[in-house]
Amino acid sequence: MASKYFRLSSLGRSSNLRDEDDEIEAAAAICMLQQKRRRGGSVPGHRVYNRDRAGADKQLMADYFVERSLYNEDHFRRRFRMRLELFCDLVKKLAAANSYFAQNNNCVGQAGFTPTHKCAVAIKMLAYGGPADALDDHLKMGESTVLLTLKKFVQTIIQVYGQEWLRPPTAEEMKHILQVNAARGFPGMLGSIDCMHWEWSSCPTGHHGMYKGHKGKPTLILEAVATEDLRIWHAFFGMPGSHNDINVLDRSPVFDNLANGCVPPVEFTVNGNDYHLGYYLADGIYPDWATLVKSIPAPANNKDGWFAERQEACRKDVERAFGVLQAKWKILHYPARLWKPSDLRDIMMACIILHNMIIADERGSDLPHIENREWPGPSDPPVNNIAEMMDAYTVIKNKETCYELRKDLVEHIWAMKGSS
Incomplete structure (x- = not known):
């Protein structure tokens, strides 16, 4: 781009070319060189992963949250560190307290993660302490979203339960x-x-x-x-x-x-x-x-x-x-x-x-x-x-x-x- 700029500048000084068109083209090249890259939006060359969020949520529900689930309550307690009833109550209260945990549609109308899905990801991060992208293969959530969900989860836990469970005894x-x-x-x-x-x-x-x-x-x-x-x-x-x-x-x-x-x-x-x-x-x-x-x-x-x-x-x-x-x-x-x-x-x-x-x-x-x-x-x-x-x-x-x-x-x- 720099070589193009210098070439256009030199052409702009030539009397044999149309001065007006060359000046416009040179100004555009200079603006492209001087303008800083804006943050946000699509990144050129960045691969978009079409994760099956709905399929992952359906599998999660079939594993633990339906009437005849694949795994019983003992499996759930060992893997999520709490009883199923306590987890469901926690999901309900967090979704009511913070709109982040409600299921929303993205800009193209696709359904996002459910409250249960987000809370399950956060609990898994706390319970196992592994890298954030380790949950992508089976829960279909990207690394940045996992970290954001974890931060929102712990902040909302403190907001909803902190006064009751972090206090001196009565x-x-x-x-x-x-x-x-x-x-x-x-x-x-x-x-x-x-x-x-x-x-x-x-x-x-x-x-x-x-x-x-x-x-x-x-x-x-x-x-x-x-x-x-x-x-x-x-x-x-x-x-x-x-x-x-x-x-x-x-x-x-x-x-x-x-x-x-x-x-x-x-x-x-x-x-x-x-x-x-x-x-x-x-x-x-x-x-x-x-x-x-x-x-x-x-x-x-x-x-x-x-x-x-x-x-x-x-x-x-x-x-x-x-x-x-x-x-x-x-x-x-x-x-x-x-x-x-x-x-x-x-x-x-x-x-x-x-x-x-x-x-x-x-x-x-x-x-x-x-x-x-x-x-x-x-x-x-x-x-x-x-x-x-x-x-x-x-x-x-x-x-x-x-x-x-x-x-x-x-x-x-x-x-x-x-x-x-």
Whole structure:
């Protein structure tokens, strides 16, 4: 094209040619050279794949969703990580909340993917964590559409279910948690707390210094609180991997509701002493706070050794929750390949929401259904009095209470062992 331009320019300077026609042709050539290629539309040389969307959807329905399906509900639960009834309810609510999941026609009038088809693709991506184009052969959805569907899916999951399944426990739920943990030897315990790293393989090289920590690879950190039933009641995700558990705790809102007086009171007695703050079991890296109970690293006697054994056994609740979360949603087990931390956060939170939903659906619960008006407020409510909040954090971080509580728990658990 450049040689044509120079040829036309030289011809335009020749007096033997028609000046007007040559000037028009030269101007057109210059415009073609200078004009940038517009984005969108058809790409020259790009192959268009005529995927049989209707056939793939028909096959998907015949495999799982018709009366006499090819695969039974056990197959569905193993492959989609949830019961068929829960998946159908999820599809219905997501289609009502986001028009993207409704079936629409494209510009030539062809029917697009059904809501069930789109949700099945998103669940498969979360459950298996493979490359996006791996679903093209049997679900007939291109790579870019798979990634868009995944992002829309996790965003809508958070929008529809986040308020219900990512919240602190209510008074009735907390009562149930306290009863279960008291029977295990830890009255006043609300759960166990720890952190998990998710490797980020697509982390920009310029950010490696911030996201690379003791793991040796760029990671993002999830802080979570879990109970014995593996329900995750608190999730704080997104801190760079160069931080440790203490840095994450200092920035986490896990105790903000307690400091602002937005949680139900916890009153319990251990070894004849009264306490007014619930606590979490933690590992040795955490600080000595009144709301954290750690193990004894070098037990000097049988009492301390028995307490350390029981504390470390119950603290594994959160470790088990991490293991189940990563085993159920393999996308969290493999290195993350998306580019934006916000997308990774949406995926993590959506997986936790689905994890909690499946636990409640499969194990059942004797707790009453929580209406919207009964849910607690946001995890980080506005602070009306800074001085009162600072005083509350002084109580939360009290070391003397931490040592006294652990001492009383040692005696309490030893007494429980003797009585048994």
